[in-house]
Amino acid sequence: MAWKVGAAMAVLLGMVGVGVGVGGGPDPRRAGWRETYRPPAEIPFPPENPYTAAKAELGRRLFFDPILSGDGARACATCHIPDLAWGDGRARAATRMQGDMDLRTPTLINVAWQDGPLGWDGKFRTLESVAAMPIAAPANMNLPIPDALARLAADKSYRAAFADAFNDPAITRERLDAALATFQRLIVTGSTPFDRWIAGDEGAIGEPAKRGFDLFNGRAGCAGCHSGWSFTDNSFHDIGVGTGADIGRGRFMPTSVALQYAFKTPTLREIGQRGPYMHDGSVPTLEAVIDLYDRGGIARPSRSRAIKPLNLTRTERADLLAFLATLSAGGSRDLVTASFTAAAPAP
Ligand code: HEC
Numbered sequence: 001m002a003w004k005v006g007a008a009m010a011v012l013l014g015m016v017g018v019g020v021g022v023g024g025g026p027d028p029r030r031a032g033w034r035e036t037y038r039p040p041a042e043i044p045f046p047p048e049n050p051y052t053a054a055k056a057e058l059g060r061r062l063f064f065d066p067i068l069s070g071d072g073a074r075a076c077a078t079c080h081i082p083d084l085a086w087g088d089g090r091a092r093a094a095t096r097m098q099g100d101m102d103l104r105t106p107t108l109i110n111v112a113w114q115d116g117p118l119g120w121d122g123k124f125r126t127l128e129s130v131a132a133m134p135i136a137a138p139a140n141m142n143l144p145i146p147d148a149l150a151r152l153a154a155d156k157s158y159r160a161a162f163a164d165a166f167n168d169p170a171i172t173r174e175r176l177d178a179a180l181a182t183f184q185r186l187i188v189t190g191s192t193p194f195d196r197w198i199a200g201d202e203g204a205i206g207e208p209a210k211r212g213f214d215l216f217n218g219r220a221g222c223a224g225c226h227s228g229w230s231f232t233d234n235s236f237h238d239i240g241v242g243t244g245a246d247i248g249r250g251r252f253m254p255t256s257v258a259l260q261y262a263f264k265t266p267t268l269r270e271i272g273q274r275g276p277y278m279h280d281g282s283v284p285t286l287e288a289v290i291d292l293y294d295r296g297g298i299a300r301p302s303r304s305r306a307i308k309p310l311n312l313t314r315t316e317r318a319d320l321l322a323f324l325a326t327l328s329a330g331g332s333r334d335l336v337t338a339s340f341t342a343a344a345p346a347p
């Protein structure tokens with residue numbers, strides 16, 4: 001059985017740090033691929049909601065304040081928990097009634113770079129348009145927006161903070177949305193071993209991770225969707241995982257075959273800290289995610305043509321996992337960083 005020998009060879013070669021691709025050594029395309037992961041210099045802010053420090057500070061306060069829930073028990077940070085990479089570590093988000101929602105809480109890391117619609121199925125057109133939904137949803141924060149605005153207006157320090165942020169004391173839904181979005185755009189990934197390697201530090205990641213990088217960009221085809229510095233194309237695909245009643249983007253695009261069961265490509269930043277995985281939390285571990293891609297998921301008309309059985313060797317699976325492990329900052333869990341400067345809106 002020739003394939004068995006091949007796998008054993010691959011393991012051996014892996015141990016001495018030689019590439020397992022045909023011919024061995026790094027993929028000749030590696031340097032070019034590395035260029036595509038250079039970090040951006042600035043956080044993008046939309047011209048209609050430019051960055052100001054006062055707005056961001058107001059947004060930060062609102063994000064962590066349970067004043068925005070009916071019974072004062074929940075804030076945005078109840079589910080988007082900084083210490084859990086801005087998710088909640090659950091398969092699916094918790095309702096107020098001790099049940100589960102249908103969807104897993106996504107991380108907010110690098111949300112400023114999501115230039116397409118937000119939400120697993122793209123139900124939110126812009127970042128500004130998201131907040132009102134969790135605030136008002138009866139199963140979530142359960143506070144009608146007019147009540148939220150009235151509460152804030154009754155609080156002297158919030159009146160002062162809105163006046164500071166908007167040069168005017170009125171507290172409106174648009175301003176609430178704008179402040180929360182401004183704060184969320186400051187949630188950016190910390191510096192990871194991967195970023196240090198991209199910046200030129202050859203010793204920042206090991207040989208298995210470098211081989212995993214070659215696979216990710218080469219034969220395994222992961223970078224076709226998890227592309228660029230944020231590891232997402234901000235688009236929607238069926239990778240052959242969802243089986244429930246939720247057909248994702250297909251709900252809005254019923255005539256597109258490719259968008260049935262299509263969900264948004266998530267960032268892979270801090271991925272090791274963010275299980276269980278997928279829109280419905282149905283895949284418990286990263287090993288199981290690699291299994292899924294190795295098998296190629298459920299074959300059906302909507303499944304992306306980029307998804308097919310990969311027949312990875314044991315070393316290749318380990319290399320992919322080693323690569324994914326380099327995408328976490330480790331240590332400091334405070335991923336709100338001031339190392340970016342806010343982009344000035346285009347004149
Ligand atoms: C009960 C937990 C919970 C609370 C509380 C919560 N969220 Fe979420 N959040 C979720 C879930 C679940 C989703 C996915 C929703 C979807 O895709 O339809 C989500 C999606 C988002 C997204 C879209 C992210 C993306 O990558 O597409 C943003 C932004 C967001 N929430 C911000 C907030 C803000 C701001 C608040 C407070 C006003 C908040 N959330 C409160 C669970 C929560």
Ligand code: HEC
Pocket residue numbers: 216220221222223224225226236237238239241242263264265266267268271274276277278279280286289293304306307320
């Ligand atoms: C056709 C586009 C596409 C390709 C190719 C692809 N992915 Fe994905 N990936 C997605 C989408 C879409 C999701 C979310 C699916 C869902 O939630 O139902 C996802 C989810 C994931 C997750 C879970 C993220 C989370 O937060 O839950 C990981 C990890 C992952 N992919 C890694 C990989 C690796 C490794 C490869 C290559 C072997 C790969 N992906 C190839 C589109 C793709």
